[in-house]
Every structure is written in C-alpha cells, then in structure tokens.
Amino acid sequence: MKPQIFVTRRLPQGAMDLLEENFNVECNPNDRVLTREELLSSVKGKQGLLPLLTETVDGEVMDAAGKGLRIVANYAVGYNNIDLAAATARKIAVTNTPGVLTETTADLTMGLILSVARRIVEADTFARAGKYRNWAPLLLVGADIHNKTLGLFGFGRIGFAVARRAAGFDMRILYHDLKRAEAELEKQVNAEYVDKETLLKESDFVSVHVPLSPDTLHMIGPEELSSMKSTAFIINTSRGEVIDEDALVAALGAKKIAGAGLDVFEHEPKIHPALAKMDNVVILPHIGSASIETRTQMGLVAAKNMIAALRGDVPPNCLNPEIYV
Ligand code: GLV
Numbered sequence: 001m002k003p004q005i006f007v008t009r010r011l012p013q014g015a016m017d018l019l020e021e022n023f024n025v026e027c028n029p030n031d032r033v034l035t036r037e038e039l040l041s042s043v044k045g046k047q048g049l050l051p052l053l054t055e056t057v058d059g060e061v062m063d064a065a066g067k068g069l070r071i072v073a074n075y076a077v078g079y080n081n082i083d084l085a086a087a088t089a090r091k092i093a094v095t096n097t098p099g100v101l102t103e104t105t106a107d108l109t110m111g112l113i114l115s116v117a118r119r120i121v122e123a124d125t126f127a128r129a130g131k132y133r134n135w136a137p138l139l140l141v142g143a144d145i146h147n148k149t150l151g152l153f154g155f156g157r158i159g160f161a162v163a164r165r166a167a168g169f170d171m172r173i174l175y176h177d178l179k180r181a182e183a184e185l186e187k188q189v190n191a192e193y194v195d196k197e198t199l200l201k202e203s204d205f206v207s208v209h210v211p212l213s214p215d216t217l218h219m220i221g222p223e224e225l226s227s228m229k230s231t232a233f234i235i236n237t238s239r240g241e242v243i244d245e246d247a248l249v250a251a252l253g254a255k256k257i258a259g260a261g262l263d264v265f266e267h268e269p270k271i272h273p274a275l276a277k278m279d280n281v282v283i284l285p286h287i288g289s290a291s292i293e294t295r296t297q298m299g300l301v302a303a304k305n306m307i308a309a310l311r312g313d314v315p316p317n318c319l320n321p322e323i324y325v
C-alpha cells in the first residue's frame with residue numbers, strides 16, 4: 001500500500017502528479033489556510049506531512065499525526081515554521097526547498113529596489129487615476145540605482161544572486177554575514193565584506209537575506225534604522241520578523257530613511273496599517289518565489305524529499321540528518 005501523506009494546500013499540478021504517483025495523497029480541499037484544528041485532525045495516521053509557511057508544525061502536530069510520521073517536507077526554503085528540535089527528538093525528518101527559488105527571489109528583490117527608488121507603483125497609480133496632464137521636470141522624480149551602494153545582510157544563495165544582478169546595474173556591493181565569503185565569490189560581484197555599522201552607514205539600499213532565527217529576530221531595529229542614510233531604502237524579501245516593524249514605521253514617519261520595499265511582514269498576513277498609507281513604501285503579499293516555474297519546482301523538490309524519506313533514504317534536503325545515524 002502506498003504511504004499516506006497530507007498536503008496542507010493544493011500545489012501546482014506537476015507537483016501534485018508526482019505526489020499522487022507515489023502516495024495516497026490527502027489535500028486540504030479548500031483554497032484557504034487550514035485552521036489549527038483542521039491541521040491536527042488531518043495529519044492523523046499520516047507518514048508524511050507537506051506544509052507551507054502558513055502552518056506552524058510543532059510537537060503537538062507531530063504527535064497528532066502519530067508514531068508513523070516520518071517526514072515533514074516544508075514547501076519553502078525558510079523553515080522557521082517548523083520546530084526542528086521537536087522533529088529531531090521524534091526522529092522525524094525535516095526538509096526544505098533550497099536552491100530552486102534563489103533566482104526568482106533575487107529577481108523580485110531587484111523589482112523592489114527599482115520600484116521604491118523609481119516610484120514605479122506610485123507612478124502607475126498616478127497615471128491610472130488620470131492625473132498625468134503633462135511631462136514635468138520634477139514629476140515623480142526618484143533616486144538612481146546605478147552607481148549607488150547596495151548593502152546585503154546575508155550573503156548566502158539569495159544574497160549572492162541579488163549581488164550578481166546589482167553588479168549589472170554598476171552598484172557598489174557591501175555585505176555582512178556571520179562569516180566572510182570565499183574570495184572567489186566576492187570577486188565575481190566585486191563585493192566588499194564590511195561590519196554591520198559600515199554597511200548601515202554607507203548603503204543607499206539595505207537588503208535583508210538572512211533566515212529567521214532567535215539571532216536574527218529584530219536584527220534591524222531603531223538603532224540600525226537610525227544609522228542608515230536619510231536617503232536610503234530598506235528592502236526585505238526574507239522574513240518580516242527580522243525587522244522590528246514598529247521601529248520601521250517610526251523611522252519612516254520621522255523621515256530617518258527614504259522608503260521601504262517589503263515582501264514580508266512581522267505579523268503576516270497582517271500589514272502594519274501605517275505602512276499601507278505611505279507612498280514611499282511598496283508592499284507585496286510575500287510573492288518572492290511566486291513564478292509558476294519556481295512554485296512547481298518547489299513542489300517537485302518537496303515531493304522528492306518525501307519520496308526518499310518514505311523509502312527509508314536520507315532525503316536530499318534533510319535539515320536534521322543526525323536522525324539517520
Ligand atoms: C519563502 O518565503 C520561502 O522560505 O521559501
């Protein structure tokens with residue numbers, strides 16, 4: 001008999017097909033996020049769980065599944081929604097989908113940089129409202145991107161992919177990370193490793209590409225925002241909680257920084273009401289990896305992790321391989 005798995009939200013067809021070839025798939029029938037109660041009852045008796053970042057998968061969910069649960073295959077690269085220690089304690093594999101969404105997320109990051117600096121969304125709204133009467137020297141003037149300084153917090157796959165794009169815009173690239181990258185990588189994009197203070201002080205665009213963890217929670221707070229140039233923009237396509245959103249609202253309100261491009265929010269899907277009222281803020285509903293190609297690839301990667309684990313192999317993107325030794 002095929003293993004039983006539960007998928008918390010319908011994925012692109014290619015991914016559903018691969019899962020259905022291999023498993024007895026039960027899937028959330030509704031086009032909405034499951035309630036906690038629905039999640040707890042749906043996982044019962046399953047060997048595999050495929051959640052999204054909208055589901056908190058903790059020990060309670062794992063125990064609700066029962067002793068047969070062998071893998072939680074997250075449909076995301078970030079896995080802050082999964083209690084990894086709880087899974088490891090229960091010898092349940094946890095996997096993510098790294099790699100396949102790197103370029104797509106980097107594309108959107110550039111989109112946010114361009115949008116906030118050149119006021120693209122604001123200009124579109126203006127034109128649609130029939131307000132374009134005549135060309136004028138100062139109509140919707142913004143800031144240049146080329147020859148400016150981009151500061152990257154996090155120089156992993158996504159940070160580096162953003163740097164590659166920014167190099168094409170002749171940007172100067174600074175980065176800060178826990179450890180310095182290989183000289184070869186730095187050279188490819190002409191990136192300079194600097195301390196946090198230098199990055200904040202010198203960057204015209206500060207873009208965040210770190211995973212959410214207790215160490216990165218509110219990594220950008222009042223002090224960091226105050227250290228930025230008043231002409232600088234902050235961009236976030238990682239996790240909302242990395243930026244203290246109240247501090248961000250205060251900094252924008254006091255014009256300590258020039259604007260923000262945000263794909264993620266501290267209390268997602270809630271968006272701070274003040275942000276939504278600011279013309280110098282571009283707000284996106286967490287669409288960093290949202291191309292049909294990438295969302296399909298993410299599903300295929302999650303499915304392959306599921307297939308390997310339920311066959312008894314170490315899945316390719318296992319985050320807790322120590323359970324297999
Ligand atoms: C999306 O936010 C992801 O972590 O894949």
Ligand code: GLV
Nearest residue numbers: 077156157158159
């Ligand atoms: C982070 O998850 C990255 O891919 O850099």
